[in-house]
Each structure stands twice: as C-alpha cells, then as structure tokens.
Amino acid sequence: KVDWIVLAGFMRILKGDFLKAFPNRVINIHPSLLPSFPGLEAWKQALEYGVKYTGCTVHFVDQGIDTGAIILQETVPVMDDDTPQRLHARIQDAEHHL
Template identity: 65%
Template sequence: MGTQLKIGVLVSGSGTNLQSIIDRCEDGSIPAAISCVISNNEQAFALERARSHGIPAICLRHTEFSGRAAYDAELVRVLQAHGVELVVLAGFMRIITPGFIEAFPNAIMNIHPALLPAFPGLHAQRQALDYGVKVTGCTVHFVDAGTDTGPIIMQATVPVEQEDTEETLSARIRMEEHRIFPEAIRLFAERRLKIEGRKVNRLL
C-alpha cells in the first residue's frame, strides 16, 4: 500500500460523521489516517471521540480571533502543520473564507443533509418537510466559495414519510451520511475522483 492520505476533520458538534470516518480508517476500508480533529466549540463531543482514538484534538475558538479571515488563517496553519491533504467538514458550523479554500484547492469536502442544489444552508431537513417533497437525502460535495454550491461527489436518497418530524427525518438521513461520506473519502484517497467543470467523475 502507498502512503496513506492525511485527513483533517473540522467539526462543531457531536461528531457522528467523524466517528464513521474513524471507524472506516481503522478497519482499513479507507486508505487514510486522520491527522487532527479541530473544533470551534470546546464542548464538542467530537473532540472526545478523537482523543479516545489517539487522534490530536484541537479547540480553536473563533471568538478569540479578530474575524473570519484571521481565524481561517490559523486553521490553515494548524492543518498544514499536521500535513493534512484533505479537509473534511463534518458538521462544521462556520462558513469558510476564500483564503481557506485557496489553501486546499479541490481538497475540501462537506456533507449536506439534502439533495443539493435543493435546500442549501441551515435546517435543510425542515426546509424539505415544509416544501412537501417526497424524497430528500444527503450530498457529499467539494467546497467552493458559495454556500453548498461546490461540485457534487455523491448523493443518497431518503424517502420522506407522511408522519416524519424534523428529528425522525434527520435520523434517517444521518444513516445515509455515515455510509456515503466515508465512501467519498475512500474514492479521493484512491485518486479516483476527477473534477471536470461542475461534474465529479469517478475513475475506474
């Protein structure tokens, strides 16, 4: 096996997607290793998940910086210091700046709980319920300067049940997130993703 891809994960909350990625790295199904986990929230359980697996867990509070650009510059510095080649946004509740994106061109992935381009931004599950769609899902995409507008890598569909609440729908979407996010990272690690315009093609 060649050199393992080094991943940096940014997360603000409990880190269930982080856990699915850790598990797949540890069982060898993703040829990658998580070099660091960074959160802007010192209470994030994701940091505890990282520590329990021996992964460097770092809290960078955005409130301690003069603005978004200064905060993102420090994020980039820490990620680069850990040799990170792919940045994974696993529930990171901040919009990242163009400077951050330029530091990791075509190497930042995000998961969104809707079938983009439908329902971008916050509360995607609530948006889907309010709109009355019959099918929603989740999307793994590369990050660009827009909000949830980058090239789509992978999607999974989830039917909307008549009795669904935001919580029940979110739970079923999350199960699909835990399946496709590690898969997208695996394809990246195996150098099997090629961006051509807005399309991400999978190489055999």
C-alpha cells in the same frame, strides 16, 4: 501535507484564503440532495416544501453556500408522518453510509 479536509456538522462558512490554501481538497457532507435546500436545517426545509424524497450530498466546498461540485448523493424517502427529528435521524444514518 494535507490531503483532504472533510467537514461533517461544521456550521461555519470557510473564507477564500482558507479555500485557496487547499484547492479542491475541502469536502463537506450536507443533509439534502443539493442543489435543493442549501444552508441550515435542510431537513426542515424539505418537510416544509413537501418533497417525497430528500437525502444527503458529499460535495466540494467553494465560495458559495453548499454550491460546490457534487461528488456523491444518497436518497432518503420522506414519510407522511415524519417529524423534523425523525427525518434528520434517517438522513444522518444515510450520511454515515457515505
């Protein structure tokens, strides 16, 4: 019996049959404060948009891209001199706390 499926750094979209086999048991960690910046390279999206805060989100996986119900979030400040690499590293540190 599978209790939970946890995705971290998993870059593929799971299809309906898989999700139907494990209803409400697949969770993902995403490098933004969803619903802002879903999809790939969310830390770059945050820098391009010019937000002062971003972060990471643990959420249930559904049929959409990063659209499932949010379980937990942690905020990460965006610094004026941030590069994509530095911001991504700080977000990953926050993910490890969640």
